[in-house]
Amino acid sequence: MKTTEVSSWKSFGGNLSVYDHESEVLDCTMRFAVYTPPQAADGPVPVLWYLSGLTCSWANVMEKSGLQRAAAEHGIMIIAPDTSPRGEGVPDDEAYDLGQGAGFYLTATQAPWAKHFKMDQYITDELPKLVAAEIKNADMGKQGIFGHSMGGHGAITLHLKHPETYKTCSAFSPITSPARVPWGQKAFKAYLGPVSVAWEQYDSTELVKERQSRARILVDTGTADTFLEKELKPEIFIDACMANGQALDYRMREGYGHDYYFIATFMAEHIAHHAAGLKE
């Protein structure tokens, strides 16, 4: 076994387990969580990846979103990776929005980040192989992806780049054009260097001009989200999807914020969206 189980809890008839493993791609020890629904006792179940936002780890969504209830109802396995490489040997920054906890689901090309920061490779290649080998009844032929904020950016970009792998996609309050907003510009400059075509491949709004998926992307964002106008800018992505024929259901939710109370409110609808798409 290449994974070490560090915690396990029974939850809604299924099981939440947290694992450590040595990541070759990221060159550090990584931790991730898997919620296995009760249906996995009887056979393979679809796999839904949740990518978290800035500062988060596996714990935020597993502790605060209530996802286990809907996952158990629909028979979906949910995997929550960390948001960056971690540890003493990994570069970091004093700010919360760069370095550890802020991997932005990309492959860094600039020092000091390039050695460890390859979260897109980790999420799409190394971790799925580990899960396929070590987590029982994970049906890797039926995968979906979703996330929050920076993780919404990750989910949409990875879905658009790998539509045959991640057949369904949704997001809560996603950063959909990092190249145009402060969070993304700061991170891209540090990880990727000055503005270049490299930035476009990690920008959902630019990507969707080049390639569209056959799935309908589901997005919920709160109207009281304090990052709405500065960092999220829904209209840019909505316009690009409409202009390029990407099916999108972007819902503005009156009075909700950027927090897990908002996410918990609509979590069941997102899981139902993925369940419908993955069980077809």
Place this chain on the structure above:
Amino acid sequence: MKTTEVSSWKSFGGNLSVYDHESEVLDCTMRFAVYTPPQAADGPVPVLWYLSGLTCSWANVMEKSGLQRAAAEHGIMIIAPDTSPRGEGVPDDEAYDLGQGAGFYLTATQAPWAKHFKMDQYITDELPKLVAAEIKNADMGKQGIFGHSMGGHGAITLHLKHPETYKTCSAFSPITSPARVPWGQKAFKAYLGPVSVAWEQYDSTELVKERQSRARILVDTGTADTFLEKELKPEIFIDACMANGQALDYRMREGYGHDYYFIATFMAEHIAHHAAGLKE
């Protein structure tokens, strides 16, 4: 206004707010949280008190139990007080199970605790008066009470002492005979002095021999709870209820622990139990 709102989030169509206020009874600043369901916009709704366990504050249950979904479904307001007086002027102990975070829902008589530690008076008298005066559409004629671990002890003892106030009662993994287990014995000795009749009034198992409520008390406890045999001892309370005619539905839940994943799994059933009792 005697309360200061420190945070507020929209959640499941309702609102979660956190308040600070100056407690005269406890002689310190206290913080509590109120989940107001959407139905409170149209008129009074029942009030359900949740008492947390050792080390917890209002946040654990509001962040991790998913209670908002069921509270919004049934139209129940839920209030989560803190577990003890807090602050620099309040005595504390290095251990997690004594002092701040470990109020045990009693009135201390021993130094240095007696000045501040009066959590039963705070919960049953001062805080309800504040809520009645300042929280809109809290129907104080329809109150229930529940809690976890030390808070399960608090909920059952306060229900048995005030059955006309708290018409419904339930608990997750409660300490039902603190006078007989290490957590309770340590706390009672510190707060109440050597074993005496004073201990009995804060012990659910002793109380139920003297007085029974007309409600059916609902309890869920996990069979994999690491505190089961040493601190919780279900059989002592079950036997006392049976012998004395207290209606009790005590359910052992296979494989579940002492954690909020367990609580979240059965939270909706507990809220439905209270809703049924309070809406009669």
